[in-house]
Amino acid sequence: MKKYLALIRSGMVEALVYRTSFVLKIVGNLIYIIIIYYLWKAIFQSSGTGTVAGMTFPQTMVYLVLASSLFAVMEVYLVWGTHNAMQSGQIVSQLIKPVGYRAYNYCPFFGAMIMDFIITFIPTFILVYFLSGGYFDLGINLLWFIISIIIAVNISLSIDYFVSCIVLYTQSVWGLNIVKETIVMLFGGAAIPLAFFPEPLKTIVSYMPFQAIYNAPMMQLLGEAAPQKRLGMLLVQLLWAVVVYAASELFWRRAVKVVTVNGG
Amino acid sequence: MPIVEFKNVSKHFKVLNRREGLVGGLKDLFSRDYKTVKAVDGVSFSVEAGEIVGYLGPNGAGKSTTIKMMTGVLLPTSGDISVSGRVPYKDRTKTAANIGVVFGQRSQLWWSLPLIESFKILRDIYDISQEDYAKQLALYESLVDLEPLYSKPVREMSLGQRTLCDILAAFLHNPAVVFLDEPTIGLDVAMKAKIRELIHTLNRVNNTTIILTTHDIGDVDALCRRIVIIDKGVMIYDDSAENLSKFFGQYRTLKIKTDDEITYESVTITRNEEWVEIVTKEDEMPVMEILQALQKSHKISDIRIEEITTEEIIKKIYAGDGR
Incomplete structure (x- = not known):
């Protein structure tokens, strides 16, 4: 346990080293929010009615602002990390640690996410709460939300881990990773609320693991549901977490055998 | 174990x-x-x-x-x-x-x-x-x-x-x-x-x-x-x-100071400014024998004999003529 805490801590400390990059991340997120504000304002104005797909403009904005800052917090670069480690040969020094590759990479990400969550998400959250005039509850739903996020992070990491395994075969994964990022962002519900999806797609997406990453925590936070329904949502998430974990672990065990290390 | x-x-x-x-x-x-x-x-x-x-x-x-x-x-x-x-x-x-x-x-x-x-x-x-x-x-x-x-x-x-x-x-x-x-x-x-x-x-x-x-x-x-x-x-x-030199033969370097162009059968010869370096395997072609032969036909102003270093041996092995 101590070794994992040490690695989580290393991620937290490292996240703080590059201060400018931290500021830029917040600025970037702000620009993104301004863009989606005007984009969705135009969509709602052109629709003529106050609601689109059953959501009002303030509802949509609250969802998107929070979802996008959640995306900024939870975005994982494990595929890039593996890609770079593979290209430079640095993967050797990760493989010779007495900690499994998964834990060795997950833990620093957890650490960095905790810092990101505190520094970018919580201020955004408080700002949105006051700007929207207390639009959502601050009660037991926060607890559901937190648990849901923790599971979501694991799903997100496992998906990245799975794609990372492909890197071990192909050595390069640029295009594939772009596709992965887009799918996760779109079908996860970080770019557009899933309520806006047309019917057949909406159903298909609800059976995919991606919606468990952003949509599920957002529903826990913003939606009003009975505890049984909330628990049900959490269990679905948990199921996906287990499935994706198992799949990526099996793939990794095969993939690690083909590791070739570049350079001297 | x-x-x-x-x-x-x-x-x-x-x-x-x-x-x-x-x-x-x-x-x-x-x-x-x-x-x-x-x-x-x-x-x-x-x-x-x-x-x-x-x-x-x-x-x-x-x-x-x-x-x-x-x-x-x-x-x-x-x-x-x-x-x-x-x-x-x-x-x-x-x-x-x-x-x-x-x-x-x-x-x-x-x-x-x-x-x-x-x-x-x-x-x-x-x-x-x-x-x-x-x-x-x-x-x-x-x-x-x-x-x-x-x-x-x-x-x-x-x-x-x-x-x-x-x-x-x-x-x-x-x-x-x-x-x-x-x-x-x-x-x-x-x-x-x-x-x-x-x-x-x-x-x-x-x-x-x-x-x-x-x-x-x-x-x-x-x-x-x-x-x-x-x-x-x-x-x-x-x-x-230590055995490296024994294993690959007792190599020696004979250095000769001369202006002449030196050729000799079955040994490596390199010229380093005024010095000519001859690397030979002692048990096959003794240094003294080469020296005797060369001094008959060339004007030699100075000589040195050196033991080969580990580096030279490794160089020879890498070059593929070690054995």
């Missing part, structure tokens, strides 16, 4: 035969034209606890591949490997707890963190007790001036400082075996000497087994009693450093 054991180990890579240019690159996308590269081919040796073994060979001989197999990163195509009683690729994380590795060309310290933070993380992930950790740091401080480096992020260090820290990091958990892959590459003479002394001391203090690859013969002369040489994946020498 040997601490590192290699039994008939081979590692073959399947490599795509790549074609030239853009069109060739496009064709390669659909190519099934593979060739097999034998990076390591049937290598066997064993290392006893506490030894320092120099693992030598020209570029591309298969040294790093061997090290990567010993650390469990690469899976051997065939053969058995055992490192401190474990099969590395089967038990990679457990083997890792008992070995240390330094790759001279890449650092495994946390790039953006101060050195002491890296040490603390290593302390926790290798599960080093507070007591052992303090003891090891005290040892380090007695060997090198470490205090000023503690708060320095690794990315701001010079190559020499970084290598030094990487070596210290590899020994931090007091491993049974340490692999040093070209630890003195790119360092100046003073730093090389410092690093050699450090490695020597660390080997002695805890009886740590060290396997060292290098292209610097100075490293071998300073540290290794035993040498293993590999070329094109095949082991060609495994014996003490």
